[in-house]
Amino acid sequence: MADTASAPARSTLDTVAVAAGDPDREQPWAELGLKADEYDRIKEILGRRPTSSELAMYSVMWSEHCSYKSSKVHLKQFGEIPQETPIGPMLAGIGENAGVIDIGQGYAVSFKVESHNHPSYVEPYQGAATGVGGIVRDIIAMGARPVAVMDPLRFGPLDADDTHRVLPGIVAGVGGYGNCLGLPNIGGEAVFDETYLGNPLVNALCVGVLRHEDLHLAKASGEGNLVVLYGARTGGDGIGGVSVLASETFDADGPAKRPSVQVGDPFMEKLLIECTLELFRAGVVAGIQDLGGAGLSCATSELASAGDGGMFVHLDKVPLRDSTLSPEEILMSESQERMMAIVEPGDIAAFLAITTKWDVEAAVIGEVTETGRLVIDWHGETVVDVPPRTVAHDGPVYERPFARPAWQDALQADGAEALARPTTGDELRATLLRLVASPNLCDKSWITDQYDRYVQGNTVLAQPADSGMVRVDEETHLGVSVATDCNGRFAKLDPFTGAQLALAEAYRNVATGGAVPLAVSDCLNFGSPEDTDVMWQFAEACRGLKEACLELGIPVTGGNVSLYNQTGETAILPTPVVAVLGVIDDVRRRTPSSFQAEGEQVVLLGRTREELSGSEWAHVVHAHLGGLPPKVSLRAERNLARLLKDLVGIATSAHDLSDGGLAQALAESAMVSGIGATVTLEDDAFVGLFSESAARAIVTVAAEDVEELRALCARHDVPMAELGVTGGDALVVEGQFTVPLAELREAWTATLPAALG
Template structure:
């Protein structure tokens, strides 16, 4: 680790002296891109983060959002903790956070992904919340590459192992394969927690004289320099040379920490809290006191350690997992220690909150003495050049429709992800009403009689083609997923992933995804309440696509939702409608960013999106229609286009006999990926048309059958297949990895 010359000059000017080795290392990590957002913070003001529902927005360990109050709101006993989480009639809150663990997952896919889960769960704990759901969005190189499959299998195993062991269900997410992730995969994990206004804790130190207490696993030498490692391009030898920077997780200790944290919050023993993540104890403790405008005095030798002869710098910066830093009133320290001992967790009183500087001593010698605010906020922001991305040429393939159907439906990007989510326990906690594999998951928040819909993901093909419009489309697609379950978007968090920002074309693409995501979320009145930025996702293979993962939640009364698959009905009793397809109105189909073009090496412009007014009205109307009793099934249309959505709706019990309106561009009609579209099976088609009048076009495609067959007619061609054949096509990942 080494502090950049320009940063070194600023530190010397502020301190009036040379920094100590521990101070230099602390500044190098906390002023890294990973911690200080030096290249991205100037862009993030584009996001609207306020709203009546927002209790705590960006800047804390996790955001806090109030759920809509319900007339039937009641109390509920949490199945895992036996704790009454809303017994005092306080308003119910959820917490939302998202984290990236990209570089660590390349070096060590199992531990890198596992500790990503552990970190975002501890962010949830530090707000006084109990974790109730996880969503993971994963991005790898081309599926037919052995190294991609190695990383994919390791990451999924790491996530499933950690999440299953701690008893938090993984209910949503996405998996994408793209050649530009070959040298740098992405692992983005979101967590939703549950709390209320009486239990809320923040990461802002409250009062000088309070003690700083470290609870959890002992500190070792793992993860040293992790924040710095995450802020540089991956080198060719990263898998071996950077392994010491990857943390090692212990989910069983995390489970104990979850339950201990719940007890501490129940008894009101915590004044403020911060989990130990990037930059370890130095990062957590300095950020905690800086946020409160205070300082700290820490004695590093008091930290409980698992390795001998650790230096001050190692104790300060190690990113050993499953640790929390608490601010505790001196009168409550003994009780905190008792609870830690009950859960077999280490506990050390490492110092106290002070009025002034952040100081650390080690065996009587002062090794750090700096202003906490300068340490956390003093890093200068980068003013980087930016280039607008070039628009793609139009080079359309002339593919046989039947062959194109098979290729797109069986692509790893659009194929079933059952191989992934069957490894996750998505029902633990008995809150999951709709699990993975649907447009959005639904978690039952019985405390507020509310169904919480969760959707998470991005679309690298879209944002490679058009960073700004692709990011707008990602926000609209996640909102459409939520609306398809009858829920209304409430809030979102984002994980903004990009390559080396010092390259003007890369920074231009990154700027585009920030602005696109921000604009569509504002259009949908969905505040972006928190997030994470991960840059320098660049390697010898080149930069990743600009990747704006969005994790969005929505709410509805109750926990039931229309299914994705069509339901069997008597002939003529239901109709299948396509809503929102703008291209069918104009017969102008753009295929840019589609899986069809990815399969056949074509290029095109990105499809037109609904206007701002159309997008907002469409999402609201779809949520209302999906919740109507005459609606039998709903499925959003996006990745893979209409053919994939139709194939996913067919089951052994019910098929579809559909016909696309006569158009000049048959491939365009079937495979374009304009978001904001949905298929609706209804026994009251006129009511659906009336609901979408002046909102979005509605086209009748056909009706259900009782033989599990998909008969798709477009122009003079008919594609016929059945549920068994579709399952075989969509089993690409399972067949390869089972």
């Protein structure tokens, strides 16, 4: 039998009846993160003061993390983007647990990226681990089997003490949880900047696969249908963890402190995945919701609000790990590995038989009603009686003031043009070696080797490839490709353009592998919304992302907003992480990222401009940030992507140009394969090597295929320049320098092991 909380003395329980009789009782609304006007609005909605349980629910559900109260007014513009991918309509989008898109052959893919930033600073291992667990459950809730994860990460300077505290734990948490689930980690990022010191970013992405007919939505419909909570028991961990509550309890007689970061159990989550998928196959689930941020408060109110509008719950029937938990704590707990299902009474025996088979605990805790109210009882006493939509969907909406920062013009005027540049071949060589060894451009194997990239046997591409790719169907070899990207420095210089560059880079990375980009998920990480400068950055990034999606013809399927990312008065670089998912008809014909053979022609696609402001060169060599980011041409990005698709089977390799420019792309293509190259740069060698102009890639083709490449470039209006030929054991820039691959690789691989051990 599950532990249950004992009934408190009647006089100490704050019931609806008690709340109606003592309207002037002081309540800790401010400590729970509510504003005075928000508390007044709750009282107006209810016609009385809230009970302490109702106050708990409203406080977590109206938090910034759960309600998007500062970002809703800007996010709604994503709804202006046609909800259709280049191959068909979306099956589920914004507002669901995760987006679902058609990829052909009767298959669909669900994918989403979310943040778990603050918990990962407090408790790096569990914060990161439960971030992975949470996003995986979002995918399960759509009816999909998770097939891969990715992890865009941001840290403070590599040599900072706090980076050494949080980075190993975060990486171990991501790897530990994902590896135990048997999910390949196929990509992501690890970026270092001083603004993330004290506020690392842990964004987690999951991809799942389902057949069209297996799609499930989060709603509680059908009067008399049962509400079933299954999975791990509810404990005192994670109370307010990603919402608002620190760890103070409501009742002074209870434990004084609870851990605010959730504790994950990946083995229970693995059972939960298999159990849930079998429940779907058996047809015994009428609606489903995972329990993540805000726990039972979220699951009950969102399911009721999205369904017929009514639900009755016996809170004392919730299986507990700690019998001392109060009703408020049970409602706010964010304990992991839990799901809530709506089950028809005739199916409950079959449902429970399946959960028993998988050794997953389940309890019927309520039923669907048509009252339009969410009513929660505690040992026969009503502690919650609210309209569920007011909790889940009709929270505060703030039109926060925003304005272009007073310092923005000066920042943009301080471009990289005046910075001292290398002028000789020896100086260019030294610059290349310094950049490939820099924290943002160096080999990330110290991190990625802690992740299993090939479990399940369907991984086609993974780091250090431009994108991750997995096979979906073993017979037809249908597959999907995913990439996540963002350059926070570009977003600081111009958040509108920076968001578009993040989308463009992820779009390009998917295309280099031979996939067709289909859809976007985003994780928008910014500082305090109460800062007008930050809100301007956020508004501009949303506007830029919307306009780019409209022009590229791909929808935003959903995502996440993470605000208040700052240490003291220092906000992080605006970091709108963008994930792009694409489809490839046959993964056997994907285009690899590194050189494949000697004697092949190296060709640069796209136009190079003198665009060095915000570049890795300016950052690493001069610690400089100023000027304007590279220009965006979405037409050029679309043309390049279409060309790369047509080059499948012709190009033997393709690598996008982004951070570090052509120099980094050549170095990575050579180091990964062990095949060198000799290239000639016609104009300014420094600009040619280190500019970070967008809409560019390098490809290799056999000599006899150059003319076909030239014809395809003309058809797609993509400039091309023949750079040289692959071969040898060095990277040679004619007339400038030669770097043996062994020396290049030593510089590239030494950085993280030297810093982290």
